[in-house]
Amino acid sequence: MKANIGITDKNKEAVAIILNELLADENVLYIKTRNYHWNYEGDNFMEMHKFYEGQYQQLEAIVDEVAERVRALGHYAEGRMKDYLRITRLPEQDYSSEQSEQLKNLLADHESIVVNLRKFADKIDTIYKDKGSSDFVTGIMIQHEKMAWMIRSYLKGL
Ligand SMILES: [Fe+2]
Numbered sequence: 374m375k376a377n378i379g380i381t382d383k384n385k386e387a388v389a390i391i392l393n394e395l396l397a398d399e400n401v402l403y404i405k406t407r408n409y410h411w412n413y414e415g416d417n418f419m420e421m422h423k424f425y426e427g428q429y430q431q432l433e434a435i436v437d438e439v440a441e442r443v444r445a446l447g448h449y450a451e452g453r454m455k456d457y458l459r460i461t462r463l464p465e466q467d468y469s470s471e472q473s474e475q476l477k478n479l480l481a482d483h484e485s486i487v488v489n490l491r492k493f494a495d496k497i498d499t500i501y502k503d504k505g506s507s508d509f510v511t512g513i514m515i516q517h518e519k520m521a522w523m524i525r526s527y528l529k530g531l
Contacts, residue, residue, distance in 0.1 A: 376447030384501040389448035391493050392506065395486070395513070396439045396451055397460035402482045403432040405465065409479070414470040421472065424527075428479075428520055435513055442509055462489070476524050483521035490514035 376385065410425035440450035451457065463482050469475055490510045498507035 374447075376445065378446075380446075380501070380503050384503060385446045386448065388497055388501050388503050388506050389443050389446050391497065392439055392443045392446075392510075393448075393451045394460050394462070395490070395493075395510070396436065396443065397457040398463050398482075398486055398489075399432060399436045399439055400454075400457045401461045401463045401465065402479070402486070403429055403436055405463075405482065406432060406479060408468075409475045412468065412470050413472070413475065415472050417472075424523075428523075431516060431520065435516065438509075439513070442506060446503075446506070473528065476528050480521055480524045480528065483517045483524065487514055487517045487521065490517070 406425050406429040410422055413421045443450040466478050494507050494511045497503050
């Protein structure tokens with residue numbers, strides 16, 4: 374059934390596409406962070422293991438919120454791995470157990486998502502007239518800015 378929420382069909386569809394692309398990026402970053410949680414090696418293993426766990430738990434919550442926002446616009450959320458891999462803008466690197474490499478990969482992904490969301494937050498508001506989704510992606514952007522800061526703080530000494 375159509376969502377009758379004061380946004381044109383064309384605009385709802387455009388925003389749903391943006392959100393599904395974000396959903397793909399969030400899923401790739403979630404799995405990458407879990408991969409590092411599992412495969413990290415170093416004398417601060419438990420510190421990094423727990424740090425990554427805190428971050429992937431936040432990403433898991435974001436994944437769910439983004440998918441459900443797509444549904445609130447009356448569209449279907451992408452829900453297959455092959456669709457995420459086709460849509461995502463984030464690269465998947467070779468396996469690494471090394472701290473600085475893992476952190477640099479994660480930082481690049483968080484920063485890439487932040488840059489995209491900053492652009493889309495304005496576009497969703499001014500062009501697609503969807504204030505709710507604009508505020509929503511701004512909130513997600515702020516969470517990524519904080520996660521990026523925490524990763525960056527580890528990298529200073531490396
Ligand atoms: Fe675990």
